[in-house]
Amino acid sequence: MSDDVDGAYDNTHRAFLQALLSRQVITFNEAKPLLAAIQTANEPERPTLQEDISHEDFDNYVYTLNSAISPFDFEIRSTLHQTTKQKIYALVNTTSDALTQMATVHSADEITFVKRVLDAMFDTNNTQRAEVMAISSMQALKLAKDANRRESGNTQAQNAGLTMSQAEKVLQSMVDEGWFELSTQGFYTLTPRALLELRGWLMDTYNDQPAEDDEDEEEVHEKIKFCQACKEIVTQGERCPKLACLARLHAHCVRSMFRAQGNREECPVCKTAWVDAPPVGEKAARNARRSTGGTGGRRSNRMRRDAAADEDSDASGGGGE
Ligand SMILES: [Zn+2]
Ligand SMILES: [Zn+2]
Incomplete structure (x- = not known):
């Protein structure tokens, strides 16, 4: 046949x-x-x-x-879904990144909003303490307006981003167009296809070029990290128990990694025992919420302030439909 x-x-x-x-x-x-x-x-x-x-x-x-x-400039590439482990084949544009493609069907304001959502996923929600690499739909909607512009006055709303309902529609179209997926817990993540297409853009945008002789580990912290086993981006998986170590593994790659190193259940980079490896992904958000105090306090104060500010603007916005 x-x-x-x-x-x-x-x-x-x-x-x-x-x-x-x-x-x-x-x-x-x-x-x-x-x-x-x-x-x-x-x-x-x-x-x-x-x-x-x-x-x-x-x-x-x-x-x-x-x-x-x-x-x-198209290619069918395959990758494993990080949670379902399903092998998917995606039609990938090999020259333009996903954001360029989105720009053909979305307005500049919508793309700017999508970039704010990506910044939240890969920067704000991706710290050494908690690598969430996802965003709750609540938090995403709060990015409808550009926070910096909002503080300088509400009068020019049309220049300051999207209304809540516009933002909601953009998020839905990101799902419909196959860039975002929404988990049952209400978190948006990038789809396997988006990760295939945005790989280069994500690295360029969120990974600092490490300066020579840089002693500050926080400064050289790479935001986009790759699986030690399959070399693809990890946005959901496990991380080395030693927080400063950059080693990451997909859940479905852990066993093959251990097998490849003679059944030693240790980090392939720093050799720390791979025991109770902290999660990467939305589970990291739940863990971060559970832990209190430490350096997380400052951030949660800021988030509480943001939430309060948004309640104000919601009340005055009157739906915006
Ligand atoms: Zn992997
Ligand atoms: Zn390690």
Whole structure:
């Protein structure tokens, strides 16, 4: 069966590419019925069942499509979802980053809001104490207005960002367009596809170039960190129990990492025992909330102030619909 799809780009590839363009990501199991239907439509006298589609057939489609679309700066890349561990295949633009693509369908104010949300995910909510790398929908909505402008006066609201309902719509469209996903606990995170497309942008934006002879560990703290096992970005997973250490692992990569180092359950970088490894991801937000005192106090005071300020503006805003 794979003989006649190997190499040659035909109508079935075109149809599969169209399906990918409209959905952006696909799993092998989702592709099976799709490819069966496409092949059956192509050859009605020889119907294909979804059980007939092997992983090799699917790989052949991906391979053939990749050579066809690479001149247009697209590539189908695969990655594992960090929590469901599902292998997903995403249609990735290899030259422009996700923010550039969003700008083709969103206004400048909307993109600026999305950038504030990303700053909150990867900067504000991503400290050495708590690597949340996610944002609650409450906190995201509070970024509808540019906080700096808001303090200097409410009169020019149209220049100061979005209304609450506009922000809500943008967040929803980020989910619909496949950039954000919303957890059951109400946290927005970047999807695997967004991480594939934003990898370079995230590193450029949030990782300081470490200065030579810099003694201050907080200063060289890299905001975007990679799994020691699979080398992909970790926004949900585990971190080395030694807080200053930059080693991160996906939950599904921990066991293979230990196996690779002869069953030694220790950090691959600093050799600290990998016991009670703190979480990376929204679980880190819950842990941070539970712990009181320390350096977290200053931050929570500020958040309380922000929340109070927002209640004020909500009351005066009158819905904004
Ligand atoms: Zn990994
Ligand atoms: Zn370590």
